[in-house]
Amino acid sequence: MRTHLLGLAAFVALGLAYPVLFPSALTIAITILLFVGWATAWDVLGGWAGQVSLGHAAFVGLGAYFVAIGVTEYGLAPWWSALLGMAVAAALAFAWGWLTFGLRGPYFTLSTIAFAEILRLVAINEGWLTGGATGVFIMTLPEPFGLDLFDRQTQYWLALGFAVLVIGIVVALSRGRFGYALRAVREDEDAAMAAGIDPKRTKLKAFMLSGALTALGGGLYGIVLSFLEPHVMFYLLLSVQIALTAIIGGRGTIWGPAAGAMVLIGSGEVFRTTFAEANLLIYGVLILVIVLFAPRGLVGEATRRAIRRRYAKRAQS
Amino acid sequence: MPSALRAEGLTVRFGGNVAVSDVSLALAPGEILGLIGPNGAGKTTLFNALTGYVTPESGRVSLFDRDITRLAPHERARAGCGRTFQTERPFEELTVLENVLVAAFLHEPRRSGAERLARETLEQVGLGDRADQPAGDLNLARRRRLELAKALATRPRVIFLDEVMAGLNPPALREMIAFVSELSRKGLAVLMVEHIMEAIVELSDHVIVMASGAKIAEGAPEAVMRDERVIEAYLGTD
Numbered sequence: 001m002r003t004h005l006l007g008l009a010a011f012v013a014l015g016l017a018y019p020v021l022f023p024s025a026l027t028i029a030i031t032i033l034l035f036v037g038w039a040t041a042w043d044v045l046g047g048w049a050g051q052v053s054l055g056h057a058a059f060v061g062l063g064a065y066f067v068a069i070g071v072t073e074y075g076l077a078p079w080w081s082a083l084l085g086m087a088v089a090a091a092l093a094f095a096w097g098w099l100t101f102g103l104r105g106p107y108f109t110l111s112t113i114a115f116a117e118i119l120r121l122v123a124i125n126e127g128w129l130t131g132g133a134t135g136v137f138i139m140t141l142p143e144p145f146g147l148d149l150f151d152r153q154t155q156y157w158l159a160l161g162f163a164v165l166v167i168g169i170v171v172a173l174s175r176g177r178f179g180y181a182l183r184a185v186r187e188d189e190d191a192a193m194a195a196g197i198d199p200k201r202t203k204l205k206a207f208m209l210s211g212a213l214t215a216l217g218g219g220l221y222g223i224v225l226s227f228l229e230p231h232v233m234f235y236l237l238l239s240v241q242i243a244l245t246a247i248i249g250g251r252g253t254i255w256g257p258a259a260g261a262m263v264l265i266g267s268g269e270v271f272r273t274t275f276a277e278a279n280l281l282i283y284g285v286l287i288l289v290i291v292l293f294a295p296r297g298l299v300g301e302a303t304r305r306a307i308r309r310r311y312a313k314r315a316q317s
Numbered sequence: 318m319p320s321a322l323r324a325e326g327l328t329v330r331f332g333g334n335v336a337v338s339d340v341s342l343a344l345a346p347g348e349i350l351g352l353i354g355p356n357g358a359g360k361t362t363l364f365n366a367l368t369g370y371v372t373p374e375s376g377r378v379s380l381f382d383r384d385i386t387r388l389a390p391h392e393r394a395r396a397g398c399g400r401t402f403q404t405e406r407p408f409e410e411l412t413v414l415e416n417v418l419v420a421a422f423l424h425e426p427r428r429s430g431a432e433r434l435a436r437e438t439l440e441q442v443g444l445g446d447r448a449d450q451p452a453g454d455l456n457l458a459r460r461r462r463l464e465l466a467k468a469l470a471t472r473p474r475v476i477f478l479d480e481v482m483a484g485l486n487p488p489a490l491r492e493m494i495a496f497v498s499e500l501s502r503k504g505l506a507v508l509m510v511e512h513i514m515e516a517i518v519e520l521s522d523h524v525i526v527m528a529s530g531a532k533i534a535e536g537a538p539e540a541v542m543r544d545e546r547v548i549e550a551y552l553g554t555d
């Protein structure tokens with residue numbers, strides 16, 4: 001626990017120093033921080049509870065659209081719009097989980113692709129609300145507490161706050177009853193039930209928390225882009241990227257998804273600028289290397305080794 | 318004497334195959350009931366029906382006079398049914414302590430209380446020095462004890478032990494026998510499936526013999542062992 005709080009403090013310190021050191025590279029940092037938050041939120045369900053979702057773009061889109069429409073059409077404050085988006089994300093996660101958590105194995109995963117696709121179609125077809133396929137522009141934003149939400153610097157702080165919030169929540173739950181219920185359900189549902197854990201309820205709670213937090217980041221993403229279209233917001237590739245980030249970094253670890261975001265999104269950006277056309281190939285090779293040599297993900301392998309080493313040392317002495 | 322566990326007319330069918338056929342039993346607090354029978358007799362299936370993992374076609378189960386027939390496994394665990402699995406199933410990615418912690422959280426919602434209970438339970442089963450080892454690395458005898466610790470940490474009132482002694486070497490077996498005897502002395506009702514007759518004879522207050530899904534004999538251990546139907550059931554199918 002203490003190490004994780006120290007880690008969180010180091011992360012915050014790094015986040016505070018970054019804009020001073022690299023004031024002209026805020027956009028990439030915002031993207032990385034959004035992915036830190038999304039991948040960590042994804043991992044509550046995908047890593048800790050072991051239910052892999054390939055539809056988390058649905059929550060990103062939901063959050064973004066709620067903020068955009070709430071602010072431009074209904075004059076709601078961005079915070080309230082974001083909260084509303086989170087509540088709706090949690091409600092939809094509950095409904096979808098209720099229908100699909102009976103499915104074992106890959107079927108839940110496949111169903112989440114359909115989930116995001118359904119929302120994309122709704123966004124395209126309900127043009128009166130969402131601007132249809134053309135999308136929605138966020139032209140003006142209120143300035144709560146004198147904050148200019150179009151300012152990159154402001155957006156950076158909000159993204160940092162989002163990432164820290166999500167990691168903080170995972171640190172808090174990792175040691176407690178709910179965190180262990182999640183892991184038990186992932187490992188073996190029958191054995192979890194023998195310990196009095198209700199697998200379906202546990203997975204539903206994880207899905208709701210994961211969806212709501214992802215939607216919060218989505219709301220911020222909408223503001224950062226200030227232009228929303230269904231093909232971007234509910235994009236399967238975005239869902240895959242979020243999942244991959246967490247998997248590469250290490251599912252079910254506190255720092256894995258964050259590390260994954262820094263490695264994947266960071267290197268993706270570097271590759272794109274230096275290797276141009278070849279970037280996807282190199283990106284693919286990087287992912288392959290990690291999957292082959294660190295199947296538990298970067299942080300996953302490291303912690304497992306640390307646990308073994310710590311135990312071996314204690315057993316010798 | 319109130320019964321801790323009572324089953325009446327339990328029947329479980331898998332397709333056309335009757336795995337448990339009209340079995341009834343009763344168990345008092347502090348009592349040890351031994352369940353024996355050749356492989357495939359339906360012992361594990363009976364356990365699963367009592368603990369909620371399979372749905373019986375007919376029959377009733379009650380725990381301290383509360384009808385639990387329709388409760389899901391996790392609800393029965395909360396009501397006081399603790400169980401081990403015949404093929405041990407530790408949460409492999411968790412440490413030994415964390416495995417027991419999962420169970421300890423059932424009645425100790427706070428981390429500090431749950432951790433205290435988990436450590437006490439590990440000491441009790443003799444795994445105190447293994448707390449930080451990954452559970453997947455334990456050998457068979459220790460996995461068995463971990464199963465037991467997980468069941469005990471839920472603070473059960475009835476405990477179901479499915480072949481926890483199989484494959485243990487003589488000293489480990491003696492320890493396990495002493496341990497189970499101690500549990501019953503503390504008032505826990507114990508239902509155990511066991512192939513090791515030494516353990517059955519020494520521990521059981523009462524024995525039920527199953528063959529082909531049905532109860533074919535019951536009574537005091539020595540008497541049951543001499544029963545001709547029992548001898549025949551064992552020789553006939555093996």
Ligand SMILES: Nc1ncnc2c1ncn2[C@@H]1O[C@H](COP(=O)(O)OP(=O)(O)O)[C@@H](O)[C@H]1O
Pocket residue numbers: 331334336354355356357358359360361362363
């Ligand atoms: N899940 C299941 N599906 C179908 N048949 C099963 C299942 N579980 C057990 N059986 C069958 O039920 C019978 C009893 O098995 P079991 O309860 O495991 O016996 P025991 O524990 O006494 O060795 C066997 O014929 C077995 O093949």
Ligand SMILES: [Mg+2]
Pocket residue numbers: 360361362403
């Ligand atoms: Mg069996």
